[in-house]
Amino acid sequence: MMDFIQKPLKRLRQRYEKSGVAQFLSWWRTELLGVLPPAWREWLAAERAVVTLTANEQGWQVRRVRIGRVEAEEQIAADRDALAQSTERMRQNQEHPPRQVLLLAPERTLRRRLTLPLAAEEHLASVLAFEMDRQTPFRAEQVYFDHRIHKRDQTARTMLVELLAVPRSVLDGILQNAGALQLDAADVANGEVPAGFNLLPSERRTHQVDKRLRINLILAASFIALLWLVMWQSLALREQAIDQLNEEKSLASAAAMQSAELKRQLRDAIEGANFLAKKKAEEAVTVDVLGEVTRLVPDDTWLERLSFVGKQVQLQGQSARADKLIGILTASRCVANPQFQGIIQPDGATGKERFSLAADLKTGVCHGTDTATGSR
Numbered sequence: 001m002m003d004f005i006q007k008p009l010k011r012l013r014q015r016y017e018k019s020g021v022a023q024f025l026s027w028w029r030t031e032l033l034g035v036l037p038p039a040w041r042e043w044l045a046a047e048r049a050v051v052t053l054t055a056n057e058q059g060w061q062v063r064r065v066r067i068g069r070v071e072a073e074e075q076i077a078a079d080r081d082a083l084a085q086s087t088e089r090m091r092q093n094q095e096h097p098p099r100q101v102l103l104l105a106p107e108r109t110l111r112r113r114l115t116l117p118l119a120a121e122e123h124l125a126s127v128l129a130f131e132m133d134r135q136t137p138f139r140a141e142q143v144y145f146d147h148r149i150h151k152r153d154q155t156a157r158t159m160l161v162e163l164l165a166v167p168r169s170v171l172d173g174i175l176q177n178a179g180a181l182q183l184d185a186a187d188v189a190n191g192e193v194p195a196g197f198n199l200l201p202s203e204r205r206t207h208q209v210d211k212r213l214r215i216n217l218i219l220a221a222s223f224i225a226l227l228w229l230v231m232w233q234s235l236a237l238r239e240q241a242i243d244q245l246n247e248e249k250s251l252a253s254a255a256a257m258q259s260a261e262l263k264r265q266l267r268d269a270i271e272g273a274n275f276l277a278k279k280k281a282e283e284a285v286t287v288d289v290l291g292e293v294t295r296l297v298p299d300d301t302w303l304e305r306l307s308f309v310g311k312q313v314q315l316q317g318q319s320a321r322a323d324k325l326i327g328i329l330t331a332s333r334c335v336a337n338p339q340f341q342g343i344i345q346p347d348g349a350t351g352k353e354r355f356s357l358a359a360d361l362k363t364g365v366c367h368g369t370d371t372a373t374g375s376r
Contacts, residue, residue, distance in 0.1 A: 049066040049098035051065075051090045051091065053083070054103045058078075060075075060083050062087060066098075068192075080179035080181070083179070084181055100182060101184060101185045102174065102183050104188050110166070113160060114128075114131070114163060116159055118157045118158060125147070128147055144166050144171055144201065145163060146197040148196060183200055183205070186198065289335070293313075293334075297328070298321075298328070301322075311361050312359065313359055314358045315357050318350055318354050319352060319353055320353070322354075326357070335359035337359060341357060
C-alpha cells in the first residue's frame, strides 16, 4: 500500500525538482539566508540538528551539527552503551529530535559522476544498479549505493548524476559495532557535515514521525474543509436568495398580470360606456323628435304616418297649406333639409293637400326637448 502511494509522490517530487520554480526558490532561499545575520539565519533556516557518528581508532566521535556549525562534540570509547548514552545526551534539550547519521570516511567510499539521459531519471536506481559493474570494481549486490542529481541539461536531454557506493562488508561491520542504535542515514563526511546521501539499508533506517508536519497537515486539511464549507454555504445561500427572488418575481408577475387584466376590463367597460354614450349622443331621441314635430306642425295639418328610416324621418299627411311645411320644419332643432317626396296632391274629400316629405335627423342636439310645452 505504501509503495502504491509513494510511487506517484516520487514522480511528483521529481517533476517539481526539474521545474524552474524549484530551482528559483532554492536559489532565492540561499541568497536570502546569506545576507542575514547569523542569529536570524539560524532562526529562519529552522533546520533540525543532526547527530553525526564517526568511527575512528579511539572509538566514536559524536557531534551535534546544525546549519553547518558544530554545537556539541564528544569522543567516546568503542562501547555500545557509551555510544547510546552519548547520542542520548546530544538529543536532549532539542525541540525536535535530531537525525542520527553515521558518517563514513571518504577514503572508504567510492564516488563517481556520470552523465546519463534524462529519460533514465524515473528508474535511475535500476539504471545505476545495471551500470554498477561498468562504473565501479563491484557488482550491484556487493555494495550499498545512493545517488543525487547535480544538474539537468534540457537542451542536450542529459543529467549529471553523482554516485556514492560503499562495500557492504565495510558498512555492515560499522553497523555491527554500533549495535541496535537507531540511525536515520549512513553518509559520507563532507567536512563536518553529511554530504546528502543515504547508504543505510532500508531495514535499518529509522522511520520518525514529524509531529509538526502532522499538525501542519491536520491544520491544512481543516483549512481546506472550512474553506469548502464556507464556499458551499455561500453557494447555498446564493441559491436560496435566487429561489426567493424567483418566487417574488413570480408573485410580482402574477400581480402585474392580474392588474393588467383588471386594467383591460376597466378600459373595455369605459370604452363600452363611451360607445353607448356616443351612440346616444349621435342618435336623436324618438320622443323628442315626435314632440318637436307636434309642436311645429300647424293646427290645420295632421299626419297620417311618421316613420324613421335610417337617419331620416318621413312625414305623410294632409295640410291646408302643405307648401308652408318646408319653412316651418327648417326652423326645427331636430330635423334639417326638409324636402317633398313627389308632388303635392289635393284631396277632394277633405279639401286639403296631401303631402309626403322627408327630413334629415340632427345628431347630438335633439335631446331633452320639452315636449309637454309644445303639445297640442
